[in-house]
Amino acid sequence: MARTIAEINEKIKKGRAVVVTAEEVIGIARKKGVAAAAKEIDVVTTGTFGPMCSSSAYMNLGHTKPRMKVGGGRVYLNDVPAYTGVAAVDIILGATAMPDDDPKNKIYPGEFNYGGGHVIEELVAGKDIRMIASGYGTDCYPRKKLETLININTINEAILFNLRNAYQNYNVAVNVSSRMIYTYMGVLKPRLGNANFCSAGQLAPLLNDPLYKTIGIGTRIFLGGGVGYVAWHGTQHNPSAPRTKKGVPTRGAGTLAVIGDLKQMKAKWLVGTSFLGYGATLTVGIGVPIPVLNEEILEYTLVTDADILAPVVDYSDAYPNRKPDVLAEVSYADLKSGKINVGGKDIPTASLSSYPGAVEIATTLKEWISSGRFLLSEPVAPLPGVEAGIKLKALEERPLP
Amino acid sequence: MKVAKKIVLHFPQQTIDKPVVSGLIREFGLDFNILKASISPGEEGLMIMELTGEQKDYNRGIKYLREAGLEIQYLSQDVWRNDDRCTHCGACIAMCPTRAFTLEEKTRRVLFDNSKCIVCELCVRACPPRAMELKF
Known part of the structure; x- marks a missing residue:
């Protein structure tokens, strides 16, 4: 049994492709067997909806009259600073950027109620954004100051470009210390008071294609409620992470860099997010279709929460001090049961990634494909796999001369 | 009929030095369980309690609190x-x-x-x- 992406697309165009979600495929294969399921199913859809740092948007604002070079100057969008050091009127807004006058953690723990992620959400929602810009003025760009409203519909381009999303597996965060800590994995109560995890588990894109056999550069995806593409492997992409026999990583491993036109995305799937005592970011919805090219590919999509193990890491000491210590390995089935046991202690668990959101994304993508409005793309290059031998580097400091 | 309701009491500044809440037990035979309280001298105070007793006594207790100058809200409206x-x-x-x-x-x-x-x-x-x- 083997089929090509081109053959699948022919079926999609005719409205005859069999598309199921990564959750549904598990039951189908159990009932009918792997071979029959692989023969029947053309595409398996995945989904994830969680806070994803390394998200950003870049924009081209259009030129004022007289012209102004924002590049090298400063731009604020609803008081959140954007990066200007690229050209005259192109700017990049990062999800974790905060207003200059936000107290951040000076009043600990800071609330971080409004940052770059929130601006991206409001921009996508079609709301007017207050822009205040200053530049130094040149002969060709004489203007030095600008205060105006901008709107996503009236600027040239607005592109979501996320450098690292859709982490293939992730740490389970706990706090061994005796005081409350505030982390990017949420609020962690002292003495192992709670454990937070952040993956869609059996629905997560890269856990259903653990060795990157179908997802590659150029893969068309669901991104923020619209259509996007895998642009590259994400930063910190680490295919060399330890894996189970079936190839499923047991640590944070692969990541995706994704890109897409923000103008066709939806605020429902790009939600400004605040982590008490940590910062602001963006909760991003991503769904990746997996073409069932053969039985082996289908078999990877049968991964269940019980098959996926994640490391329990102490965020009061091990994580901040970059110690490799792992307190335990637990499965997503354990995590989703509401409690895990670490060293004889039951710890209540909670997810930062939305499973209902992941289900809705995988289901939406399934409908798009079934109805013929979303065709699969042929990746133009693969993501670096295990054979690439990538070794994740730490920053080893060197004294300045 | 017995009732148990969670209420939020706002104490205006001038009422903080008066022993208002104890009157609920003494005069109306009501029980209360304080869930949260933040009352400091010179500021407006806030107390969240569950008030339990006969409906008739409960109604009179609420009236008493209002007459003492407290503002009352029902808890479920708050978060x-x-x-x-x-x-x-x-x-x-x-x-x-x-x-x-x-x-x-x-x-x-x-x-x-x-x-x-x-x-x-x-x-x-x-x-x-x-x-x-x-x-x-």
Whole structure:
């Protein structure tokens, strides 16, 4: 049994492709067997909806009259600073950027109620954004100051470009210390008071294609409620992470860099997010279709929460001090049961990634494909796999001369 | 008929030095359980309590508190969830001391039972999309 992406697309165009979600495929294969399921199913859809740092948007604002070079100057969008050091009127807004006058953690723990992620959400929602810009003025760009409203519909381009999303597996965060800590994995109560995890588990894109056999550069995806593409492997992409026999990583491993036109995305799937005592970011919805090219590919999509193990890491000491210590390995089935046991202690668990959101994304993508409005793309290059031998580097400091 | 209701008492500055709450036991035979209190001299105070007793006594007790100059609200109105912002992640669940949040097993949607809420506000700032809102 083997089929090509081109053959699948022919079926999609005719409205005859069999598309199921990564959750549904598990039951189908159990009932009918792997071979029959692989023969029947053309595409398996995945989904994830969680806070994803390394998200950003870049924009081209259009030129004022007289012209102004924002590049090298400063731009604020609803008081959140954007990066200007690229050209005259192109700017990049990062999800974790905060207003200059936000107290951040000076009043600990800071609330971080409004940052770059929130601006991206409001921009996508079609709301007017207050822009205040200053530049130094040149002969060709004489203007030095600008205060105006901008709107996503009236600027040239607005592109979501996320450098690292859709982490293939992730740490389970706990706090061994005796005081409350505030982390990017949420609020962690002292003495192992709670454990937070952040993956869609059996629905997560890269856990259903653990060795990157179908997802590659150029893969068309669901991104923020619209259509996007895998642009590259994400930063910190680490295919060399330890894996189970079936190839499923047991640590944070692969990541995706994704890109897409923000103008066709939806605020429902790009939600400004605040982590008490940590910062602001963006909760991003991503769904990746997996073409069932053969039985082996289908078999990877049968991964269940019980098959996926994640490391329990102490965020009061091990994580901040970059110690490799792992307190335990637990499965997503354990995590989703509401409690895990670490060293004889039951710890209540909670997810930062939305499973209902992941289900809705995988289901939406399934409908798009079934109805013929979303065709699969042929990746133009693969993501670096295990054979690439990538070794994740730490920053080893060197004294300045 | 016995009733048990959670109420929020706002003490204006001038009432803080008076022993108002103890009158509920002494004069109306009501029981109360203080869930949260922040009362400091010279500032407006706030107390959240569950008030239990016969309906008739409860009504008289409430009237007594109002006449003593306190403002009364019913608790369930105080923390609410903005369903448009909730992403159903679950970050609130372990934070809540009274287990007002639960996961619906099949869908893994987060349910909020505000009759269990004691307005400690831990969820308000722990909620990443800031879906839990305080309403006064």
